[in-house]
Ligand SMILES: Nc1ncnc2c1ncn2[C@@H]1O[C@H](COP(=O)(O)OP(=O)(O)O)[C@@H](O)[C@H]1O
């Protein structure tokens with residue numbers, strides 16, 4: 001067997017070199033300039049419940065923006081309770097389907113799922129030799145999560161000797177890894193690394209050992225061995241029964257990312273983050289009566305995509321010196337809102353939020369429109385506090401909402417994918433929800449006591465740190481911050497903390513320009529010192 005592994009190892013070249021890969025969007029020779037799409041072919045079983053198998057693969061690829069063709073290897077009768085029947089298709093039918101697609105449709109990446117017999121593995125390997133593709137992703141499906149067997153024992157040898165040596169990445173779960181290694185026990189992350197290295201010896205160029213079922217782990221930990229390093233990939237473990245199809249989905253999503261031109265590590269990270277988001281969105285979904293429900297692969301059709309290039313215009317560094325206006329203070333100092341905004345822009349504010357709690361709508365819209373024009377001339381984004389209608393009316397850059405304002409998912413629906421949404425958060429749970437709902441940044445506070453907001457609970461520097469450490473979104477600190485304590489806030493040095501938001505320290509002062517400059521130079525000093 002070692003010799004066979006050697007042989008295949010030698011013949012299969014590293015990913016992206018096997019077939020010259022033309023990025024789909026740019027492809028097109030002189031005679032054919034039609035637009036191409038990244039194309040994944042899944043070779044897998046049908047799941048009548050559509051949570052796993054071919055159905056999951058098509059949805060996962062679609063969600064990633066790839067086309068997905070499908071060669072069906074078996075038809076299963078299954079639901080959220082168990083697998084009630086498995087009907088493998090004749091090998092000839094699988095061969096015909098493979099030929100139909102591979103000979104015509106310019107497949108970039110092949111992903112395999114349920115392969116019910118050694119014969120089907122052989123047919124597939126022959127087809128891949130006849131029609132080489134850019135990359136092969138092998139999800140060695142053996143047993144469904146419900147515990148039902150989906151392939152014969154004899155296919156394990158087929159995987160080891162024939163398919164794995166051709167694979168760019170293989171994605172066993174704990175049970176499958178153990179089966180491939182003759183029953184090795186896997187209970188710790190260290191065991192997972194050892195097992196990944198052992199499986200690597202069968203010939204795949206990368207091994208992703210999935211730890212969805214790792215006992216006693218509060219995170220969802222996967223391990224990627226690329227022949228040199230063992231990367232530990234940690235994600236949030238979502239508390240839900242709806243995990244049917246996570247393995248199929250992860251592998252298909254990896255295939256789609258590879259077809260789009262990502263490296264293996266990038267593809268795995270993007271896929272894992274997609275599965276995590278999909279589980280989070282679907283955690284309360286009720287489909288079926290069994291213990292293992294499916295999830296909603298296409299949740300991004302409803303909520304915006306957090307990890308896409310949806311909003312290249314939002315730059316987290318804009319949170320550096322965040323000025324929040326206050327109509328009461330402006331009145332006290334005899335300033336118009338536009339004068340206040342212009343002054344803090346002159347002093348170097350990097351983002352502005354209009355927070356007008358008392359203004360009449362007509363006046364607010366007029367003022368916001370004028371402020372927007374000023375902000376545009378400084379190249380600084382303008383956000384509106386709470387009032388989605390005002391933001392829409394004046395075409396502001398976004399909205400900032402609090403925990404009791406309109407929910408972020410609704411705001412997103414109203415203002416569209418291209419606008420910025422910020423949310424006030426006090427706890428890691430708020431921060432997680434803000435991320436899942438599709439916000440762009442978090443305002444965390446009140447860090448210190450303040451008179452600007454009545455009855456506002458203070459979270460302190462420790463509360464701020466806790467939110468920043470758990471947040472996937474950039475954070476701006478708010479509440480009682482000014483020249484006297486901004487340094488202590490920024491010196492917490494937590495990675496997600498991008499700046500401070502201030503109200504009174506700028507606007508409850510005689511000269512807004514001077515105060516903004518003073519604060520800015522303090523922030524710049526800390527930034528320079530902590531670089
Ligand atoms: N409850 C969960 N929360 C977050 N991620 C999960 C959860 N369960 C599984 N995953 C992730 O889903 C992917 C599939 O893993 P796993 O469920 O172990 O595979 P399989 O479905 O093949 O058994 C992995 O990236 C794993 O970390």
Ligand SMILES: Cc1ncc(COP(=O)(O)O)c(N)n1
Pocket residue numbers: 044045046047052053054076113114141143144145150243244245246247248249
């Ligand atoms: C047809 C088919 N293929 C694969 C799986 C594995 O499901 P999971 O991704 O939950 O391990 C399944 N249950 N059915």
Ligand SMILES: [Mg+2]
Pocket residue numbers: 145212243244245246247
């Ligand atoms: Mg699973």
